[in-house]
Amino acid sequence: MKKPLFLLALLGLLLLPQRPQAWGFFGHRLINRLAVFTLPPEMMGFYKTNIEYLTENATRPDSRRSVVPGEAARHFLDVDIYGDSALARLPRSYADAVAKFGEDSLMKHGIVPWQVVRMKGQLTEAFRQRDADRILSLSADMGHYIADACVPLHTTHNYNGQLTGQRGIHGLWESRLPEILAANYDFFTGPAPYIERPSETIWAAVARSNAAVDSVLSFERDLTAKMPEDKKFGFEERGNQTVRVYSREFSREYHQRLSGQVERQMRLAQRLIGAFWYTCWVDAGQPNLDALPKQPSEKEKLRLAREAKELQQAAPQAAVPGHED
Numbered sequence: 001m002k003k004p005l006f007l008l009a010l011l012g013l014l015l016l017p018q019r020p021q022a023w024g025f026f027g028h029r030l031i032n033r034l035a036v037f038t039l040p041p042e043m044m045g046f047y048k049t050n051i052e053y054l055t056e057n058a059t060r061p062d063s064r065r066s067v068v069p070g071e072a073a074r075h076f077l078d079v080d081i082y083g084d085s086a087l088a089r090l091p092r093s094y095a096d097a098v099a100k101f102g103e104d105s106l107m108k109h110g111i112v113p114w115q116v117v118r119m120k121g122q123l124t125e126a127f128r129q130r131d132a133d134r135i136l137s138l139s140a141d142m143g144h145y146i147a148d149a150c151v152p153l154h155t156t157h158n159y160n161g162q163l164t165g166q167r168g169i170h171g172l173w174e175s176r177l178p179e180i181l182a183a184n185y186d187f188f189t190g191p192a193p194y195i196e197r198p199s200e201t202i203w204a205a206v207a208r209s210n211a212a213v214d215s216v217l218s219f220e221r222d223l224t225a226k227m228p229e230d231k232k233f234g235f236e237e238r239g240n241q242t243v244r245v246y247s248r249e250f251s252r253e254y255h256q257r258l259s260g261q262v263e264r265q266m267r268l269a270q271r272l273i274g275a276f277w278y279t280c281w282v283d284a285g286q287p288n289l290d291a292l293p294k295q296p297s298e299k300e301k302l303r304l305a306r307e308a309k310e311l312q313q314a315a316p317q318a319a320v321p322g323h324e325d
Contacts, residue, residue: 023147023266024175025059030182031269032058032143038192038274043281046289050136053296057140057304058147067314074145076110076154076323079210087207092199094118109157110323112149116142116202120280127284132292133300143273149202150269155210159323161217168246169220170323176246177255177262185263192274194282205272212261219257223250 023031033055036047047054064071079086091097094114097106106114119142126134153159153170161169178185195201224232227250234247246254255262281287296304 027178028058035273061144066316073107074115078109078157123280147269152212189271192278195279
């Protein structure tokens with residue numbers, strides 16, 4: 001994406017009401033928003049008209065994590081639980097994985113690549129049916145899971161540094177750095193490509209994320225050893241609250257040590273999301289999206305409002321497996 005378009009997209013995002021969520025809230029919404037600009041003209045009109053829907057609902061899967069059974073597992077994969085060469089040995093078919101490990105074990109240690117493949121089929125069918133509401137809903141959710149697969153800490157049992165005395169690193173990597181540095185990131189990816197092998201593509205993304213786990217942890221550990229506590233953290237005003245945050249100095253130096261890793265992974269996520277949307281459309285026969293309704297139906301708006309109310313009122317599940325921050 002060229003810089004002027006990105007700045008317009010970023011401005012639009014910053015004008016939305018904000019609440020704290022993790023790539024965080026900011027990252028997920030920005031990634032979904034920018035993915036729209038990777039699409040071909042035949043898709044761009046429909047997706048751009050509905051860009052606010054795709055942006056605002058990018059964090060909806062996170063809202064479901066603690067109250068919807070089975071939701072938490074869709075966001076991660078604990079690769080290290082499965083031992084050496086796990087990524088080469090894990091079955092690409094979910095049915096085969098269930099047969100080998102049992103569904104309870106899979107749900108405990110995450111299913112994100114299998115979830116993306118499942119949603120690929122669902123979105124392709126929604127395009128075939130010319131179901132505008134379902135296309136939008138699935139596109140927003142799929143974007144979230146693909147983006148999660150691009151986060152290194154979503155591929156390890158040590159997801160928040162809790163096993164290495166680095167608790168909080170999850171928020172530092174996927175929330176703090178994008179929030180203060182994304183305005184200077186390069187998000188130009190070119191047009192979304194067609195994906196010949198969707199399953200292998202999302203598994204390759206997970207492998208790339210997992211390969212970065214060591215650097216994510218080691219660079220933070222080395223920087224913490226060098227920087228005093230009062231330099232590592234600071235305080236900022238968030239609404240009516242003063243909150244403790246990683247300092248800008250610490251965050252910027254961490255970014256430098258990572259050589260722009262967060263920027264690269266956000267760019268990858270943006271490109272992959274656009275590519276999966278595009279691939280689903282092509283595989284559905286390239287239906288004419290200009291003939292679809294230009295905005296979500298009243299039924300869809302009521303569904304979202306009802307879901308939001310139910311989530312707000314629902315009691316958290318007693319024991320939810322997953323990567324809690």
